[in-house]
Every structure is written in C-alpha cells, then in structure tokens.
Amino acid sequence: MTDASDNMMEVRNVTKAFGDDWEKETVVENLSFSVKKDQLTAIVGPSGCGKSTVVNLLAGFERPDEGQILLNGKPVSGPSKDALVVFQETALMPWLTTYQNVTFGPKLRGDMAPDALKAAADKIIDTVGLREFRDKYPLQLSGGMQRRAELARALINQPQVMIMDEPFRGLDAMTRQLMQEFYLRLCEQESRTNVFVTSELEEAIILADSLIILSNRPTSVREFIQVDLQRPRNLEMLSSPEAYEYKRHAMEILHEEALKSFKGGAGNSDFLEAYSRQG
Amino acid sequence: MVDKKAKTPALVRLFRDQTFRRGVIAILAFVVLWEIGSQFKSWFGVMVPFIGKIAPPTAVAVSWMEVGQWPGYWQSWYLSTGRVFLGFTVAMIIGIPFGLAMAVNKYFRGMFFPPFEILRPIPPLAWVPASIIFWPTTELSIMFVTFLGAFYTIVINVLGGARSIDIQYLRAAQSMGATQWDLFRKIILPGTLPSIFIGAAVGMGITWEVVLAGEMISGGGQQGGGGLGFFIWSSYMGGVMDQVVVGMISIGLAGYISSSLIRYIGHLSMPWRRMF
Numbered sequence: 001m002t003d004a005s006d007n008m009m010e011v012r013n014v015t016k017a018f019g020d021d022w023e024k025e026t027v028v029e030n031l032s033f034s035v036k037k038d039q040l041t042a043i044v045g046p047s048g049c050g051k052s053t054v055v056n057l058l059a060g061f062e063r064p065d066e067g068q069i070l071l072n073g074k075p076v077s078g079p080s081k082d083a084l085v086v087f088q089e090t091a092l093m094p095w096l097t098t099y100q101n102v103t104f105g106p107k108l109r110g111d112m113a114p115d116a117l118k119a120a121a122d123k124i125i126d127t128v129g130l131r132e133f134r135d136k137y138p139l140q141l142s143g144g145m146q147r148r149a150e151l152a153r154a155l156i157n158q159p160q161v162m163i164m165d166e167p168f169r170g171l172d173a174m175t176r177q178l179m180q181e182f183y184l185r186l187c188e189q190e191s192r193t194n195v196f197v198t199s200e201l202e203e204a205i206i207l208a209d210s211l212i213i214l215s216n217r218p219t220s221v222r223e224f225i226q227v228d229l230q231r232p233r234n235l236e237m238l239s240s241p242e243a244y245e246y247k248r249h250a251m252e253i254l255h256e257e258a259l260k261s262f263k264g265g266a267g268n269s270d271f272l273e274a275y276s277r278q279g
Numbered sequence: 280m281v282d283k284k285a286k287t288p289a290l291v292r293l294f295r296d297q298t299f300r301r302g303v304i305a306i307l308a309f310v311v312l313w314e315i316g317s318q319f320k321s322w323f324g325v326m327v328p329f330i331g332k333i334a335p336p337t338a339v340a341v342s343w344m345e346v347g348q349w350p351g352y353w354q355s356w357y358l359s360t361g362r363v364f365l366g367f368t369v370a371m372i373i374g375i376p377f378g379l380a381m382a383v384n385k386y387f388r389g390m391f392f393p394p395f396e397i398l399r400p401i402p403p404l405a406w407v408p409a410s411i412i413f414w415p416t417t418e419l420s421i422m423f424v425t426f427l428g429a430f431y432t433i434v435i436n437v438l439g440g441a442r443s444i445d446i447q448y449l450r451a452a453q454s455m456g457a458t459q460w461d462l463f464r465k466i467i468l469p470g471t472l473p474s475i476f477i478g479a480a481v482g483m484g485i486t487w488e489v490v491l492a493g494e495m496i497s498g499g500g501q502q503g504g505g506g507l508g509f510f511i512w513s514s515y516m517g518g519v520m521d522q523v524v525v526g527m528i529s530i531g532l533a534g535y536i537s538s539s540l541i542r543y544i545g546h547l548s549m550p551w552r553r554m555f
Contacts, residue, residue, distance in 0.1 A: 061453075080456070081454060081455055085450070085451070091448055091451045094551055095470070095472070095549070095551045105455030108455055108457055153451075
C-alpha cells in the first residue's frame, strides 16, 4: 500500500477551479488518490460532482491549479498517448473508417512500420470483434460497435493508463451488459492499468479492483474501497452477498453526497461548470 | 438478384423510383395547371387573376424553340454561367481560408470578424454603383457583385462549421500525439467539409440571383455583353412576355444544374455521409 513503485498514477492534493475572480467555482478540491499498476480503479460520484473534470485533469486536457498529477513518476504536463481517454459519447472521427480510426494514432506519430501497424491493427480489430466492419464508417456501426472500435483505437497506442470516461453511457441495457462482460474479459486477459469513471455503481463494483467514491462538489475522495471479489468475474456475481455488501455500503455514501448536492443548489453550479467549459 | 439489377437499364430503374416518378408528376401537374390558368380566358371567357396574364407553357415552348436557334440566347447562357462560376470560384478560394483562419485563430477572428459582420448585411446589389465606379470594366463589376453574393455565405458557414467541431475529436487526436498542424489537417479540415459544401450550395444559389440582377442593372452595355439577366430585361422591354418566361426558366435550370453539381462533388468527397 505504501510502496510507491506499484503506483502507475498519483494524484496529489489537486485543486481546480473554473471561472474568473468574480465568479469562481472550485470543482476539485484537495483531491488525492493513486492508481495501482495493472489494476482497474473505478471512480464513481454523484452526478455533477466533477467527474469529467477529474478525467480532463488525468488526461492532461486541464492543468491543476494546485497540486500535482504524476504518471509513472513524471508530472503530467499535457495530453499524451500514455494516458488515453475513451470518451463518453463516441469520439471516433466520422470521416474515417474503423481501420483508419484505429491506425490514426500510430500513423500520426509514425512510430510503427507500416507492415507491423497493419498486422497490429487487424489483430486488435479482431479482438474487439469488428473484422467485418473494418472498412465501415462509424455512422454505419451500432452504438456498441462504436465503443468497441474506440477501445481498439485506444488500445493500439499501448497507453500506460487507459481512462474510460463513462464509456458505456447511452447504450441500451442489453448492449451495456454485453459491453461490460466484454470489457471484463479484456481486462482479465491482459494486464493493463485502467481508470474507469462511471455513475453506475454496479458497473464499478463488478469491474473494479479498487473503488473510489468522490464527494459532492467541490469534489475530493470521499471513500476508498478495496473490491476483493474473486476473479475471473462475471455479471452474475453482482447478486452475491459480498457484492451486495459493497453495493450497500457505497450506496449509503453516494446517497448522502447526492442529498448534499440537492440541498446545495447543484443546479446553479452545474450551469456554471457547463458555462465555463464553453470557453 | 445483383445481376438482374445490373442488367436493368439505368433509365428504367430511374422510372421505377417512386421519388423520381413523384417529381415528374408534380412538374407535369404544375405545367398543366399553368396552361389551364393562362388559357382560361380564351377557352371560357373568364380571366384567372395573375396566371391569366402569363404566357401559357405551350406558347413558352414555341418561343423557346425559336429562341433556341439564336446564338444570342446561348451566348447569354455562356456569359451568365461564366460570371457565376468565376465569382463563385474566387469566393471559395478566398472565403474558405478566411473562414478557417477566423475559426482557428482568435486574434485573427478578433481583428476581422467585426468589419466582416458590418459589411455582411450590405446586400450585394447595394454594391453595384460602387462596384461600377471601382472596377474598370462592367464585366469585372458584375463579377465582383457575384463574388460578394457567395463570399459571405461561404465564410459564415466555414467559420460556424469549424467552430462547432466536437472538442473530443481534437482532444482524442491531441492525446494520440497530433501537432497543431495535424489537428488542422486531419480534424478541422475534414470536420468542416460538410459546412463547406452547405455554404457552397447556398452561395451558388445567391450567386445566380445576384448575377442576373447585376446584368439587368448594368445592361448589355458594349463592354459587358448580355447574359440571361439582360436577356429577360430586353425581352421585357420589347414586350415579349413568353420570352421573359423562357429566360426565367433558363435561370431555374441553370441554378438547378449548378447546385446538383455541387451536391455531386460533395457526395464524392464525403464518402462517410453517403449512406443516407
């Protein structure tokens, strides 16, 4: 636990505010946690608590006002392929085919030989089950396929940390379940460091090695839970007593935080954050 | 199944298409109603307001047959088309980079957007007198007015399109290692393409409107020569109403052909939008 060497990512006392001096809104306050190497760290929080801001900070899209974020011991100074985000709604380029989307990053950097790239891309497209959709455009894919294509696009870059920002949001219940199962298997087959941000508690519990519950805004870590369900896991395990216990405990905390935001007039701050993001 | 489709001639397939048949029927119905409306007086002795004053399609067709043999009529087509395409092309060449530059650079936008917005509401036709004084030949002043017609629309569309590109595309590309130039070339440019074609299609329509009005005003002067706008104007001055209608329909056709051309090019250059 105290050994820093198995921490892939460390967030140290990070504070981030939006807006100007007249109307400053602190979204993240004194946030600290670490992400263990080869583990899946799930982050949940009440809606509007600033999860997306946390993602943007981790990925280097935003810089912290105070504090530090370390990736593999080095401070995060901007977006890089080492901390890749799989976005909420799909961010596949609509004008590129599945294959072109997947090879987008390596081609841009020119860090793979063409033959090796083609082989790697085809293999990864196979892994996510899109071989027949290799030359289709994103709009020709279903919602679930789009997410898988986006996973493939991130995976081929071999990021040190994959940041999943509510990746299955907006999918119908059935597809969502299939994607969760697919993602579970993917994580268990290959060891990879994942940060999985979600507002779905069950999804977080079944996927995570450790679970971080964020507080209401200004957000910080409210609770850290080690999820010790055995692996390999499946979605049926959600109905086990252990899982239920995790869920009950986490639910209690989330409920408390959600109530606070209800009383604290979260509508107003939501608006402010949305507004400041425009700029 | 596939073979059968390939063997069917294209024209037969076209006529089997519901939408196409509906379009043909609509146009035929329109022409028939028009004929009845304008012939009403000679057939039944009662004049239908408005339509009764317009030459019937049969007279227009006869007139068209006659006009079609004059080289002057085709010369008008040639002149107007040339003006439209030149003005339009220049508007694209200047407008697209200008719009993109305003979209990606806030200093550039800060400097050029306010004057642009002040000039934009001025109708191109209001520029005619200034343009006649400013440019040495009538031809150039008509082209300049034509250029203005398309320019504002193209710039506004390009600017709006480029600014509304989802920031997630930019972020995704950035984290995969894209430089500023990469972002421009691989995200902003293809992302703006649909708006460029919308701007082009709308701009093309305005260009036709403007060129004709420009031609009517500046006339078929010794320097400028006719054009379809002047063709209509001189037919009107000569009191030949069926020729006026011939001119009007000619413009409609010319505009339709031009915008179809743009749609077709857009279709070719944006394969990802082809499925709809």
